[in-house]
Amino acid sequence: xxxxxxxxxxxxxxxxxxxxxxxxxxxxxxxxxxxxxxxxxxxxxxxxxxxxxxxxxxxxxxxxxxxxxxxxxxxxxxxxxxxxxxxxxxxxxxxxxxxxxxxxxxxxxxxxxxxxxxxxxxxxxxxxxxxxxxxxxxxxxxxxxxxxxxxxxxxxxxxxxxxxxxxxxxxxxxxxxxxxxxxxxxxxxxxxxxxxxxxxxxxxxxxxxxxxxxxxxxxxxxxxxxxxxxxxxxxxxxxxxxxxxxxxxxxxxxxxxxxxxxxxxxxxxxxxxxxxxxxxxxxxxxxxxxxxxxxxxxxxxxxxxxxxxxxxxxxxxxxxxxxxxxxxxxxxxxxxxxxxxxxxxxxxxxxxx
Amino acid sequence: xxxxxxxxxxxxxxxxxxxxxxxxxxxxxxxxxxxxxxxxxxxxxxxxxxxxxxxxxxxxxxxxxxxxxxxxxxxxxxxxxxxxxxxxxxxxxxxxxxxxxxxxxxxxxxxxxxxxxxxxxxxxxxxxxxxxxxxxxxxxxxxxxxxxxxxxxxxxxxxxxxxxxxxxxxxxxxxxxxx
Numbered sequence: 001x002x003x004x005x006x007x008x009x010x011x012x013x014x015x016x017x018x019x020x021x022x023x024x025x026x027x028x029x030x031x032x033x034x035x036x037x038x039x040x041x042x043x044x045x046x047x048x049x050x051x052x053x054x055x056x057x058x059x060x061x062x063x064x065x066x067x068x069x070x071x072x073x074x075x076x077x078x079x080x081x082x083x084x085x086x087x088x089x090x091x092x093x094x095x096x097x098x099x100x101x102x103x104x105x106x107x108x109x110x111x112x113x114x115x116x117x118x119x120x121x122x123x124x125x126x127x128x129x130x131x132x133x134x135x136x137x138x139x140x141x142x143x144x145x146x147x148x149x150x151x152x153x154x155x156x157x158x159x160x161x162x163x164x165x166x167x168x169x170x171x172x173x174x175x176x177x178x179x180x181x182x183x184x185x186x187x188x189x190x191x192x193x194x195x196x197x198x199x200x201x202x203x204x205x206x207x208x209x210x211x212x213x214x215x216x217x218x219x220x221x222x223x224x225x226x227x228x229x230x231x232x233x234x235x236x237x238x239x240x241x242x243x244x245x246x247x248x249x250x251x252x253x254x255x256x257x258x259x260x261x262x263x264x265x266x267x268x269x270x271x272x273x274x275x276x277x278x279x280x281x282x283x284x285x286x287x288x289x290x291x292x293x294x295x296x297x298x299x300x301x302x303x304x305x306x307x308x309x310x311x312x313x314x315x316x317x318x319x320x321x322x323x324x325x326x327x328x329x330x331x332x333x334x335x336x337x338x339x340x341x342x343x344x345x346x347x348x349x350x351x352x353x
Numbered sequence: 354x355x356x357x358x359x360x361x362x363x364x365x366x367x368x369x370x371x372x373x374x375x376x377x378x379x380x381x382x383x384x385x386x387x388x389x390x391x392x393x394x395x396x397x398x399x400x401x402x403x404x405x406x407x408x409x410x411x412x413x414x415x416x417x418x419x420x421x422x423x424x425x426x427x428x429x430x431x432x433x434x435x436x437x438x439x440x441x442x443x444x445x446x447x448x449x450x451x452x453x454x455x456x457x458x459x460x461x462x463x464x465x466x467x468x469x470x471x472x473x474x475x476x477x478x479x480x481x482x483x484x485x486x487x488x489x490x491x492x493x494x495x496x497x498x499x500x501x502x503x504x505x506x507x508x509x510x511x512x513x514x515x516x517x518x519x520x521x522x523x524x525x526x527x528x529x530x531x532x
Contacts, residue, residue: 005373005380005388031392115392176415177373177388179380262414338418 003179008147008169009034011180012103015151016075017046019185021101023067023074025052025060027082030115031171032105035077057082061089061102068098069207071195073155073188077103079171080121081112083129090164091130094224095209099158099190101151102136103167105174108332116332117171117255122309125168126283133221135228137165137235138282140253144178150280152185159190161231168282170305172255172334236286239278242268246275247352248299250344251290251314253279255334256305262337263344272348282310287317294321299351301325301344305334323351354409356494357417359434361402362426362447367481371424372403374485377503378495379407387415400429407494422492424484426467428453435460445488447480463487463530470525479522486526497527 006014013035016024024039036053043051050067054060057078064074078086083104093100106121108114125138137157139150147169154165196205211217241261243249252260257278264274277293279286300322302311307330314324327343329335358375362368369390376388390403404417419439425431426447435455438444443461446454449468465487467480474483482504489500501523505516 003380005377005386171392172389172415175390175392177376177386178415179386259414259416262416262418265413334416336416336418337414 003181005177005179006144007034007175007177008144009105009174010038011144011147012077012151012167013038013042015148015182016101016155017042017049018182019073019152019155020188021073021075021155022046022048023050023064023072025054025063025067025074025076027054027057027060027078029057029079029082031107031117031174032077032079032103034174035103035105057085058089061086061093064100065089065093065096065098068093068100069096069196071190071192071197073099073159075101075103077105079105079107079115080109080118083121083124087124087130090136091128091132091134092209093164094128094130094134094136095132095220096207097162097194097224098164098207099155099162100164101154101158101167102164104169106168106170108330114332115171117173117305117334118330118332119170119254119256119305120307120309120330121168122282122304122306125166126285126313134224135163135231135283137161137163137231137284138168139165140168140280140282141173142254142257142278142280144173144176144180146280147173148180148182152183155188156186157235159188161227162194163227163231168254170255232284235281236284236289237280238286238289239276239280241276241278242273243275243277243293243297245273246297247273248301248344248348249275249277249293249297250301250303251277251279251310252303253282253310256303259335259337259340260303263341266337266341267345267348270345272345274344274348279310285313285317287313290314290317291319291321294318298322299325299348301327301347303327303340306330325351355406355412356408356422356492357404357406357420358422358424359402359404359417359420359437360424360426361400361430361434364399364401366401366426367478368401368426369403371481371485372405374500374504374507375405375407375488375494377507378500379405381503382495382499384409385412387412389415402430402434422488424488425451426481426484427451431455443491445484445491447484449480463491465526465529467526470529471522474518474522474525476518476522479518482519482522483526483529486523486528487530488526489523490527490530497523
């Protein structure tokens, strides 16, 4: 298998097309413009591929809902403010149990914010974002290789659970280049009975989210909740680094996790034993996996490029079993590993010793 | 081993190209590499910079706290980044358009008049490749052959004429620095 050097945004597209994505609808916004650019050029070369630059973000999400209902693997992408616009559509897809992949290349917020890398959309992504009792699976890649692997996995998970899946990365992941190897995608498993491709002489089928009878709607909600429970049990993924003998553990995801790893490596030379716990799925959050670490390690530092959002999930997971500190750089500021190492060292001196 | 380099200059000087070509060369030699451009609402004549990390192990952070090398293609780049360079690091300076010199005495400085050499070669746009010639000679991260082959593979076959001028430019930069 050949290694190629590609930027994160391009990698997501290439992986999606290889995974069989045949519909992409998107609207430009920095820092994910290269995604739309790549799809514009390459989707038409894929057999049966359809690319539409939509008139708005809202149109794009509704187009992928339609394509998905018709049986295509479909994807849309945007950056923070654009993702806010898509929320109604995502909620609707969750209600209709339509698979689909939504890519959020986060930028500084709130509001229009700026175009620098940030992690301020954690709540929006993991709590559903739109209205109603629903969840989206959220994948947070930290390397370009993972961008490729998780994009392919996103389509499989979306089909498996008939639910929208979000890839949550940031401007840095989207813009940076790293060597990547595209693995062979798994064959698609998706029952034809969920596709609307014309009834022919058979019985007509409906996919709809408007259920006016409250008892029926309650039943639908419980059905979805049971599905989310299965996902919570079976799908959490995480990575551990340098956990053995660690006196303190940094919890970080995506870009922040890479900066944290750089900081940890620097501090190793000073004799500080620090580990890294990196959630790969943000929802479902690897709660049990983190909690089991608290039997051995009692000091945790959450680092995010936000004012503290994943922090809440870490608190829920550790439930008072451990001491939890926080360091954040919101609004598009990206600290260097040296800067973070200073923060970690101070907390380490204060809490561990 | 991990080596980090910041390339910086005006937009249009081929600063990002320098980074991409070095990252490609590093990958082709079998190293782990990351390339991180500073993106923004930039334009020709604005500022551009990128960070390339090359290592023989997994690269944790693509952000450089203390780069080993700084390639400054203009004065603002020198002022922005000179204090980040690691002690005993190296600064490469496009001395054609930069009258300022680094105020640090703990780093090595190589002044290469790339814009002048490029003009002598008849194409101002190869100033970046001239700088890369000098950069590869001093740092020895990859061989000239690997670098030039990588460069050609990025440029693609549609620009055959460019390959020749690039090779000339690279050699000019390489030979400008005496051993």
